[in-house]
Structure formats: C-alpha cells, structure tokens
Amino acid sequence: MRNSKLTRHAEVRLSERCKLSSENLKRLLDNGLTVPVATQKGGRHAKRLLYSSLDQAWFIVVQDADDGGILTVVPLDYLKNRIAVNTAQRRSARSRVHAFENPRATRTTGSAKTSPVAVGQLPALNQSLATYGWKIRVCYTIRGSTSYKTLLRTLPEHGDPANWTTPGPIHAWLRERLIEAGIPFKTIERITAERKGQSESVDGLLEHLPMTREEIEACR
Numbered sequence: 001m002r003n004s005k006l007t008r009h010a011e012v013r014l015s016e017r018c019k020l021s022s023e024n025l026k027r028l029l030d031n032g033l034t035v036p037v038a039t040q041k042g043g044r045h046a047k048r049l050l051y052s053s054l055d056q057a058w059f060i061v062v063q064d065a066d067d068g069g070i071l072t073v074v075p076l077d078y079l080k081n082r083i084a085v086n087t088a089q090r091r092s093a094r095s096r097v098h099a100f101e102n103p104r105a106t107r108t109t110g111s112a113k114t115s116p117v118a119v120g121q122l123p124a125l126n127q128s129l130a131t132y133g134w135k136i137r138v139c140y141t142i143r144g145s146t147s148y149k150t151l152l153r154t155l156p157e158h159g160d161p162a163n164w165t166t167p168g169p170i171h172a173w174l175r176e177r178l179i180e181a182g183i184p185f186k187t188i189e190r191i192t193a194e195r196k197g198q199s200e201s202v203d204g205l206l207e208h209l210p211m212t213r214e215e216i217e218a219c220r
Contacts, residue, residue: 003068004029010070017075019054025061025073032152032173033096034061035089036180045071046180049085051094053101058090065180103156133158134193136174136202142187151177154193161193161200167208175210185211186218 004026006014011022018025028034034048037060048061058076060083063069076085133153140147151174158170178185185206193202 004063004070005068006070007072010072014073018052018059018073020052025050025070028097028100029061029063029070030152031100032155032177033093033100035093035096036176037085037089038083039065047083049076049089049093051090051097053097058085058093065182099157100155134161134195136177137192137194138178138181138183139189139191140183140187141189142184146189149181149183151181161202164202164205171205171208172210174205184218185209185215 006022006026014020014022014025020028028050029048034050036046037049038047039045040047044065046063046065048063050059050061051057052059060074060076060079062071062074064071076083133155135153136151138149138151140149154170154173158164158168158173164170178188188206191202191205193200
C-alpha cells in the first residue's frame with residue numbers, strides 16, 4: 001500500500017474529532033501502528049484501529065488499501081455495536097503507539113517506565129523510523145501472473161533477519177501486512193528484506209506465520 005494521504009473529508013473529520021495532526025496521523029499509519037479490524041468493498045477499504053495518546057482514546061480509520069487514501073476518522077465510541085473490536089485489539093493498538101512514542105522505556109516487568117511522549121513532540125529517533133527498519137518485498141503468483149508488493153518497513157522491536165528464525169513479533173506483524181495487502185498466503189513465492197543496499201532472503205518467515213486451521217488447509 002502507498003503512503004497515507006488524507007481526503008478533504010478526512011481532514012475535516014480529524015480536526016473535529018481528534019487532537020492528532022494530519023502529519024502525525026499519517027506517520028502512525030505509515031509505520032504500521034494500527035490494528036486492522038475489518039474490510040469492506042471486497043477488501044479494498046480497510047478499517048484500522050488507532051490509539052491516540054493525546055486523546056487517550058481509540059479511533060477507527062477507514063483507508064483505501066490501493067492508494068493509501070484516508071477516507072474518514074471516527075471515534076470508536078461512535079461505532080458501538082456496529083464494529084467488533086475486542087480488548088486484545090485495543091491493548092495492541094495502544095501498546096504499539098506507546099512503544100513508538102517512547103522507544104527507550106524499560107519493558108521489564110516491575111521496572112519504572114517513563115511517561116509517553118506526546119505524538120506532536122516525537123523525538124528525532126521516531127521521526128526517522130521510516131529509514132530504520134527493513135523493507136519487506138513479497139513475490140507472489142495468482143492465476144499464473146507473478147506480482148511484487150513492497151510492504152511497510154519493519155519496526156525497531158522486530159530486530160534484524162538473523163532474529164526472525166524463531167516465532168516473534170515480526171511474524172504477527174507480517175501476517176497483518178499480508179492481509180492488508182490482499183496477498184493470499186498460499187500464493188507467496190519468496191520474501192526478501194531490503195535496507196540500505198542490503199537484500200536478504202527471508203522466506204523462513206512463512207514457517208512461523210500465525211495461521212488459522214482454515215488458512216493452513218488452504219495452503220496445502
């Protein structure tokens with residue numbers, strides 16, 4: 001999916017309903033800090049759960065998966081009984097944003113944690129995350145036609161390809177990105193990780209990709 005961009009309607013709704021600026025919203029989306037919760041129009045439009053530290057609230061962002069266009073931003077409370085969002089998804093969305101805003105916070109249980117930094121005051125390290133992680137490139141074949149898709153960059157917490165041989169956060173992250181991109185697991189031919197002139201084969205990521213029983217059967 002391309003980098004995020006706001007439609008005029010989304011800009012108006014964002015200013016009315018949320019304290020995030022347009023740039024901060026796009027930064028959070030482009031760094032993969034949302035949780036996909038639903039799709040519509042044949043999977044083209046994705047509904048993403050986003051946590052805003054400034055508002056201390058969750059929002060649903062509706063985004064076009066093809067061109068990255070943000071169609072609207074809606075407080076989750078507006079959608080009670082209309083969209084299913086569970087506690088685990090809320091917790092995941094919030095923890096992603098907190099980790100992004102405050103990457104140096106101690107994660108050891110029982111240790112003191114520093115207060116999250118407001119999104120509008122992200123440190124330089126966060127602002128440069130787009131060049132930190134690995135760019136994931138997927139080659140897949142559907143109905144005899146081979147295509148390539150470049151996903152979002154990985155996050156600092158995912159580490160490097162050398163750390164991806166055992167199950168970890170990178171595998172759950174990759175599953176979400178593949179679903180967002182509409183790439184069926186069984187169609188994937190190969191995956192590479194690229195960064196600053198480096199290119200490494202990371203096909204092994206598929207070995208630990210979280211899948212439901214139905215998805216596993218579909219891959220056989």
